[in-house]
Amino acid sequence: MSCNIAIVGATGLVGRTILKVIEEYKLPVDNIHLFASKNSQGLELEFFNEKIKVQELTENSFKDIDIVLFSAGSEISSFYAPIANACGATVIDNSSCFRMNSNVPLVVPEINIQEVDNAKIIANPNCSTITAVIALNALKKFGLLSVGYTSFQAVSGAGQKGLIDLENTLNGKKPSYFSANISQTCIPQIDDFVEGGYTKEEIKMQEETKKILHMPGLKISSTCVRVPVPNSHAVAVAVQLKKSFELEEVYRAFNNAKGLQVVDEPQKGLYPLSTIANGSDITFVGRIRRDTATENGVLFYCVADNLRKGAASNAVQIAQYLIS
Numbered sequence: 518m519s520c521n522i523a524i525v526g527a528t529g530l531v532g533r534t535i536l537k538v539i540e541e542y543k544l545p546v547d548n549i550h551l552f553a554s555k556n557s558q559g560l561e562l563e564f565f566n567e568k569i570k571v572q573e574l575t576e577n578s579f580k581d582i583d584i585v586l587f588s589a590g591s592e593i594s595s596f597y598a599p600i601a602n603a604c605g606a607t608v609i610d611n612s613s614c615f616r617m618n619s620n621v622p623l624v625v626p627e628i629n630i631q632e633v634d635n636a637k638i639i640a641n642p643n644c645s646t647i648t649a650v651i652a653l654n655a656l657k658k659f660g661l662l663s664v665g666y667t668s669f670q671a672v673s674g675a676g677q678k679g680l681i682d683l684e685n686t687l688n689g690k691k692p693s694y695f696s697a698n699i700s701q702t703c704i705p706q707i708d709d710f711v712e713g714g715y716t717k718e719e720i721k722m723q724e725e726t727k728k729i730l731h732m733p734g735l736k737i738s739s740t741c742v743r744v745p746v747p748n749s750h751a752v753a754v755a756v757q758l759k760k761s762f763e764l765e766e767v768y769r770a771f772n773n774a775k776g777l778q779v780v781d782e783p784q785k786g787l788y789p790l791s792t793i794a795n796g797s798d799i800t801f802v803g804r805i806r807r808d809t810a811t812e813n814g815v816l817f818y819c820v821a822d823n824l825r826k827g828a829a830s831n832a833v834q835i836a837q838y839l840i841s
């Protein structure tokens with residue numbers, strides 16, 4: 518089967534990556550339609566050596582479209598996704614708009630692709646959640662008691678404006694987006710603060726993990742930090758397991774998990790790095806060791822390309838499943 522695909526937010530970091538990944542994966546596309554704001558109307562993006570014109574997104578954009586991939590923020594998804602549905606298109610949404618809706622599946626293909634069947638809207642999890650949850654899922658068979666996340670998130674996670682702010686501040690200019698000079702410091706704030714001292718990003722990691730793993734009672738805490746790295750997010754994970762384990766069993770579980778690659782030879786300087794993850798659709802896991810602070814605790818460190826596996830590739834893998 519082939520189909521007509523639309524990308525909303527096609528000129529953004531995620532939208533451009535979606536276009537690239539559709540090409541790489543050779544999705545059987547009849548027609549591709551690119552939408553963004555009025556500012557980008559007429560801009561040309563390349564797809565299979567053809568120049569495709571970006572159009573302004575309107576309520577009439579979705580005629581004869583089978584799948585729409587949204588990556589233009591929550592407000593755009595909230596308004597236009599129901600319109601796309603009404604025109605008969607299935608929506609794959611990269612924003613946080615629908616993630617926690619009980620009738621919308623929140624999907625990481627390596628874990629729960631079967632949940633997309635018959636769904637009209639499918640949500641892509643947050644990029645930091647995707648980075649951690651594939652490894653966590655591999656340990657589910659030991660029983661998960663509690664999880665502690667600390668994320669180290671690249672500036673591209675904030676879109677074009679994040680990358681521009683890093684570049685500008687590296688060149689001595691004042692910050693125009695982040696709350697401090699990101700070229701000189703890590704910033705322990707991603708998104709707004711909510712009650713209890715957590716940020717929205719931290720709450721997203723907690724709630725999305727529980728939904729994807731179908732473990733509403735799982736205890737999770739999280740600290741999300743923006744770091745002066747252009748691309749690829751890292752998450753340090755501390756997990757307390759119900760069952761006692763041998764470290765070899767943890768390695769085996771990670772080695773057998775789809776989409777996960779163990780890189781863990783620290784004596785040789787081999788561990789997950791952003792520079793290894795950039796351009797890849799695999800999540801890299803390393804620094805695997807016992808947590809000496811808890812019984813049956815294990816520590817590990819995951820890295821994934823936030824624009825690819827954390828957003829575009831995850832969405833395109835869902836589209837690939839729908840088409841097949």
Ligand SMILES: NC(=O)c1ccc[n+]([C@@H]2O[C@H](COP(=O)([O-])OP(=O)(O)OC[C@H]3O[C@@H](n4cnc5c(N)ncnc54)[C@H](OP(=O)(O)O)[C@@H]3O)[C@@H](O)[C@H]2O)c1
Pocket residue numbers: 525526527528529530531532552553554555556557558574587588589590591593611612613642643644673674675676677678823824827828
């Ligand atoms: N960056 C990541 O790592 C990441 C990971 C997971 C999920 N996401 C989510 O993906 C979405 C896009 O993120 P991004 O990083 O690609 O941001 P971005 O680089 O800032 O791109 C934003 C896109 O939205 C479009 N847009 C803005 N206002 C619009 C409007 N009124 N009508 C139509 N299009 C409009 C922009 O078009 P113009 O160029 O015309 O302004 C641009 O194409 C967000 O919801 C974000 O939360 C991002």
